[in-house]
Amino acid sequence: MPSQRALGIAVIGTGKMGADHVRRLQHVISGARVTAVVDIDENRAKTLADASEGCTAYTEAAAAMAAQDVDAVLIASPGPAHEAALLDALGCDLPVLCEKPLTPDAASALRVLEAEQKLGHRRVQVGFMRRYDTEYIKLKRLLDSGELGRALMLHHRHRNLSMPPWFTNEMLINDSVVHEMDVTRWLLGQEITAVTVHKPAPTSHAPTGMDDPQFVLFETEFGALADVEIFGHCGYGYQVHAEAVCERGTVRIGDEPGPRLSADGRWGGRITPDYIERFDDAYDREVQAWVDATRRGEVTGPGVxxxxxxxxxxxxxxxxxxxxRRVQVELTERPALYR
Structure with missing residues (x-):
């Protein structure tokens, strides 16, 4: 039901992303306040809760969800913990914003999908924040307008200054390229049907055992192709670019904004160091849209x-x-709830 009061939000996970969302909800977003934080590290949760008036620290997500002052849940814990938290939230019929990934694998994601279907209505929004980035929104509108004709190809570049030492080959796909997977589906309005990963000679800056960079090719259900250059240790900053090649033109986003400086015989500008700074505005718009929709009794944005x-x-x-080798994507039939 629509709500006229500020939503009480439980933030699950108080690491880098969770702490940033607590800050965002407390100081940037309207219509919501943080009433609970959850982390297995009790001291970390308590430190964050003590800095927010009326906020309680918990070590178990289910306990926070049962609290009277919790109206909705924001999940920012590591991916392997998402399924249990999501099922608990759905069991309480609570609205959820879940940071990507929904869950670490298709089988567990399918269990969440089945649990939400049993409710008979959507409750979960997934945190694919690029859909809320100004440049991606403009690109989506242009492609949807048909002004350039059909989109035939997408070229993506995703470069990081460096990756943490515990980052793995699989995480380059599951934690990085997953963004291009979602935004390709969203921009084209098509499912991805096959994936091929190519591995050039690795950079000398990659840790032992990591193939970095990689080149990923997506095939879609209506014949478009999308490629992704993922480079985890480019060494100079964080960059995300996308270019759509259409029947009557091309369009590119992600070039660094100003100011452009010319001095001492050089010209150039600043490159953002990480994803939080690059997509800070998109995170703000994403969370505000989720809060606004939840207060209206609706669910919008990317779902289960x-x-x-x-x-x-x-x-x-x-x-x-x-x-x-080339691998086909296996999807179950799309339920009516998500059409």
Missing amino acids: WDGYAAAAVCEAGVLSQREG
Whole structure:
């Protein structure tokens, strides 16, 4: 039902992303306040809760969801913990914003999808924040307008300054390229049907055992192709670019904004260091849209089907990465709830 008061939000996971969402909800977003934080590290949760008036720290998500002052849940814990939290939230019929991935694999994502279907209505939004980025929104509108004709190809570049030492080959697909998987589906309005991962000679800056960079090719259900350059250790900053090649023109987004400086015989500008700074505005718009929709009693934005589809494409991508071959994506039939 629509709500006229500020939503009480439980934030599950108080790491880098969770703490940033607590800050966002408390100081940027209107119509909501953080009433609970959850983390297995009790001290970390308590430290964050103590800094927010009226906020309680918990070590178990189910306990926070049962609290009277919790109206909705934002999940920012590591991916393997998402399924249990999502099923608990659906069991309480609570609205959820879940950071990607929905779950780490297609089987667990399918279980969440089945649980939401049993409710008979959508409750979960998945945190694919690029759909809320100004440049991606403009690109989507242009493609949907038909002004340039059909989109035939998409070219994506996704570069990181560096990756944490614990980052793996599989995580390059599951935690990085997953964004291009979702945004390709969204921009084209098509499912991805096959994935091929190519691995050039690795950079000397990649840790032992990591194939970095990689080149990923998506095939879609209506014949478009999309490629992704994922480079985890480019060494100079964080960049995300996309270019659509259409029947009557091309359009590119992601070029660095100003200011452009010319001095001492050089010209150039600044490159953002990480994803939080690059997509800070998109995160703000995403969370505000979720809060506004929840207060209206609605669910908008990418949902459980999108999270499940991304997980299925990730599985195909990891298999292609390991075996060096083209792998078809296996999807169940799309339920009526998500059409």
